[in-house]
Amino acid sequence: MDTAVGAIFEQGQHSIKVPVPVYIRSSASIVGTKEGEGPFKDSFDVVGIDDKFGCDTWEEAESTLQKEALQLAIGKSCISKEEIRYLFAGDLLGQCIASSFGLASFQIPLVGMYGACSTCGLTLSMATVMIAGGMAEHAACVTSSHFASAEKEFRYPLGYGNQRPLSASWTVTGSGAFVLSSTKSEHDRAMIAGLTVGKIMDYGLKDSMNMGACMAPAACDTIYRNLMDFGRIPSDYDKIITGDLGSVGQKVLWDLMRKKGMDISKVHMDCGMEIYDQSQDAHAGGSGCGCSAVVLSAYILKQLEEGKWKRVLFVPTGALLSKTSFNEGQSIPGIAHAVELVSCK
Amino acid sequence: MDTAVGAIFEQGQHSIKVPVPVYIRSSASIVGTKEGEGPFKDSFDVVGIDDKFGCDTWEEAESTLQKEALQLAIGKSCISKEEIRYLFAGDLLGQCIASSFGLASFQIPLVGMYGACSTCGLTLSMATVMIAGGMAEHAACVTSSHFASAEKEFRYPLGYGNQRPLSASWTVTGSGAFVLSSTKSEHDRAMIAGLTVGKIMDYGLKDSMNMGACMAPAACDTIYRNLMDFGRIPSDYDKIITGDLGSVGQKVLWDLMRKKGMDISKVHMDCGMEIYDQSQDAHAGGSGCGCSAVVLSAYILKQLEEGKWKRVLFVPTGALLSKTSFNEGQSIPGIAHAVELVSCK
Numbered sequence: 001m002d003t004a005v006g007a008i009f010e011q012g013q014h015s016i017k018v019p020v021p022v023y024i025r026s027s028a029s030i031v032g033t034k035e036g037e038g039p040f041k042d043s044f045d046v047v048g049i050d051d052k053f054g055c056d057t058w059e060e061a062e063s064t065l066q067k068e069a070l071q072l073a074i075g076k077s078c079i080s081k082e083e084i085r086y087l088f089a090g091d092l093l094g095q096c097i098a099s100s101f102g103l104a105s106f107q108i109p110l111v112g113m114y115g116a117c118s119t120c121g122l123t124l125s126m127a128t129v130m131i132a133g134g135m136a137e138h139a140a141c142v143t144s145s146h147f148a149s150a151e152k153e154f155r156y157p158l159g160y161g162n163q164r165p166l167s168a169s170w171t172v173t174g175s176g177a178f179v180l181s182s183t184k185s186e187h188d189r190a191m192i193a194g195l196t197v198g199k200i201m202d203y204g205l206k207d208s209m210n211m212g213a214c215m216a217p218a219a220c221d222t223i224y225r226n227l228m229d230f231g232r233i234p235s236d237y238d239k240i241i242t243g244d245l246g247s248v249g250q251k252v253l254w255d256l257m258r259k260k261g262m263d264i265s266k267v268h269m270d271c272g273m274e275i276y277d278q279s280q281d282a283h284a285g286g287s288g289c290g291c292s293a294v295v296l297s298a299y300i301l302k303q304l305e306e307g308k309w310k311r312v313l314f315v316p317t318g319a320l321l322s323k324t325s326f327n328e329g330q331s332i333p334g335i336a337h338a339v340e341l342v343s344c345k
Numbered sequence: 346m347d348t349a350v351g352a353i354f355e356q357g358q359h360s361i362k363v364p365v366p367v368y369i370r371s372s373a374s375i376v377g378t379k380e381g382e383g384p385f386k387d388s389f390d391v392v393g394i395d396d397k398f399g400c401d402t403w404e405e406a407e408s409t410l411q412k413e414a415l416q417l418a419i420g421k422s423c424i425s426k427e428e429i430r431y432l433f434a435g436d437l438l439g440q441c442i443a444s445s446f447g448l449a450s451f452q453i454p455l456v457g458m459y460g461a462c463s464t465c466g467l468t469l470s471m472a473t474v475m476i477a478g479g480m481a482e483h484a485a486c487v488t489s490s491h492f493a494s495a496e497k498e499f500r501y502p503l504g505y506g507n508q509r510p511l512s513a514s515w516t517v518t519g520s521g522a523f524v525l526s527s528t529k530s531e532h533d534r535a536m537i538a539g540l541t542v543g544k545i546m547d548y549g550l551k552d553s554m555n556m557g558a559c560m561a562p563a564a565c566d567t568i569y570r571n572l573m574d575f576g577r578i579p580s581d582y583d584k585i586i587t588g589d590l591g592s593v594g595q596k597v598l599w600d601l602m603r604k605k606g607m608d609i610s611k612v613h614m615d616c617g618m619e620i621y622d623q624s625q626d627a628h629a630g631g632s633g634c635g636c637s638a639v640v641l642s643a644y645i646l647k648q649l650e651e652g653k654w655k656r657v658l659f660v661p662t663g664a665l666l667s668k669t670s671f672n673e674g675q676s677i678p679g680i681a682h683a684v685e686l687v688s689c690k
Contacts, residue, residue: 011427011428012427014430014431014454016480019479019480057673059669059670059673060673082356082357083356085359086359086542090459092440093667093669094439094440094498094667094668094669095437095439095459095461095665095666095667095670096459096665097665097666097667097669097670097675100545100665100670100678100680101670101675101678103545104545104547104678107544107545108544109359109541109542109543109544110542110543110544110545110680111458111467111470111471111542112458112459112460112467112680113456113457113458113459114435114440114441114457114458114459115457116440122456122457125456126456126471126474129471129474129475129478129480130474130478132478132480133474133475133477133478133479133480134364134478135361135364135474135477135478152669153439153669196454197431197454197455197456198454198455199452199453199454199455200445200448200449200452200455202449320440320441320442320445321440321442322438322439322440322442323439324404324438324439324442324497324498325404325440325442325445325446328402328404328405330442330446333445333446333449335445335455335457
C-alpha cells in the first residue's frame, strides 16, 4: 500500500503523525456575558452584550455565535469563503441544529460531526486528515455551546432555578472557529502535527452533575495512547490541555494517569478550569463544545504564536449522554480526541 | 502543494476523485419485522423477530442493531477487529446515542458524525478520505435508525396512534455496516471512486410530514455538482440512487433537475421507495439513516458485485431538523452526500 510518509500504522496504535504540515491560518472566538467577565475577557474577539445575541430563541442565538465566529475567522485568514473547500462542524444540541441553522448561508459543503464537548478536537482532526491527505487545500472548523440552550437540552428549564452541586460544570456560551490550510503563510497561528482519535470509555458513572469524572477515563486513555504511540513522556509537551474536566475531573485524570505510571500534574491544564475565576460561581468549571474552542482560539494559540509554548497536546473531552439515555438510567460514557499543536516559531 | 494524484481542486468544485482505490470489503444489514416483510426480505443478513431485539427500550434496541451489524460486517471482512483503525458512525437520535451505546464495546477509535438520514454517505466519505489519504488501512462505517425511537425523538409517542399524511415517510428499523480497505481482496463488494460532500439547502419548507420535498433541493444540488465536477451526464451512471426522498420527493427532484436541463428519471432510484411495497402502508416510502444503509448493503452492492451495474451514484439524503427547531417554527433544511460506487468486475 502506498501510505503517506510518517503515518503510524503499527497494529494497536491509533495515532496519526500528520504526514504534511497543516497550518491553523486563523481563528476567532465569540462568547457570552459571563465568559466576558472571566480571566480571558480581553482575549476573545467578541463578547456579547446580551446572551440572546439579538435572536428570539437560545438555539438561534447559538447558531448566530457559529455564524459570527466563522465569518470572523474567514475574514482574518485572507482566504476567500469560496476557497474554503469544506466545513467541519458540530454542537451539543439534538440533531446539531446550532450548526445546521448557523452555517447554511455560507454554502460550503458541510461535514457534520458529533463528539459531545470533544467536537472541537474531532473537527480539527478530520479537517487535518482531509488536508494532509491532499483532498482539500483549505478547510474550516467551527463548534459552539450555549448555557441556556444546553440547560434546556440536557437539564432543567432555566426558570426552575434548580440548584447545582459543586461537581457540576457551567456550559460555556461561545463559539470558536478555525481556518486550516496546507499552505504556509506569514501569520499562521500554529501547526497541527499529530492526532489521536478517541475511544468510548465507560466506567459506569451515571451522575450528569459530575461529568468531569465521567470524561476523565477517556481523557486518560487518549493521552496515554498518544504518549505511547509517539514514544513521549508528559514533559515532552509544554502543556497537556483537556477540554472541560473541571476541578473534580482533573483529580480523577491525574490519579488514573499515575496508575499508569505517568505524572501529568506539572503540565496539565483544563480549559474549563481557566475560563471562569473562582468568584464567578461556576462550580467545577466551564464545559461545552464552546469551552475548549474559545480557549484554544483566545489563549492557547496565542501562547504558541508567541513561541511561549512549543508543543501542546490539546484534548477536548466529551460526555456521551442525552436526556433520553440519562432518563433511561444509562451510564455516561466519555470520549476525548487529542490534537498535537506545534508553534511555527 | 503536494496534492494527491487526481484530487479535484478547481475553485467552485467540491467533489473528490478518490486518488487511490478504496474497497468496500464487506457489509452487513440487519432490519426489523416490517422491513423483513418487504421486497428485500431475502437479501438482508438478519431480520429481527421482534423490534425490541431483546432490549428494554427502543434506544437500546437501536444500539443493538448497530452492534450486530458491525460485528457481522467485520466477521465477513476477514479483517480482525484490532486491524480496523477507525469507526465512522452516527444516527438520528439526540446526541447520537444509538452509536455511543452500540459501539463502545468494540474499543475502536470513533469518529462521530451527524448528517441526519444522509449519515451513511457521510461516514463512507470520511472513511474513504482517511484511507485514500494514507492515514488508515481499514476502517468501518455504521449507521442506524429505528421506527419507534425516531417517532419518540421527532414526532409523537406511539401510543397516541396519530394519523400520518400520504406525504409522510416511515422510519426504517435497521442498521447497515461497511468495512472499507485500501487493500484489494478476492471478494470486495465494490470500489469507492468519487465523493461529493453536500451543502445545506433550505427552500424554507416547514412540513415535517413531507421531508422528501425538504430534502429534494439538497439531492438536486449534490447530484448536479457531481455531474458538473466530473463532466458527466446522468446516463454515465447505471443508477443515481437517493436515500429516502420517497414518492413526493422524487417528483420534486426530477422537476428541479429538469430545470437545470438534466433528466434523471431513467436512471433514478430511491431506497425509500424500494424498501417497502405498496401493500405495507408506508405512504411516501421508507426513511432514516438505516434506510439507505441497509438497501446499499442488501441490494445495491449485490448488483455491483455481480457486475449488473458498473457505476452508481449513491446519494443518501438528510433533513436537518430537530423537535426543538420544528417547534420553534424553523424551516427544515436538507443535505445530501454523494458516493460514487464502481463495480470491481
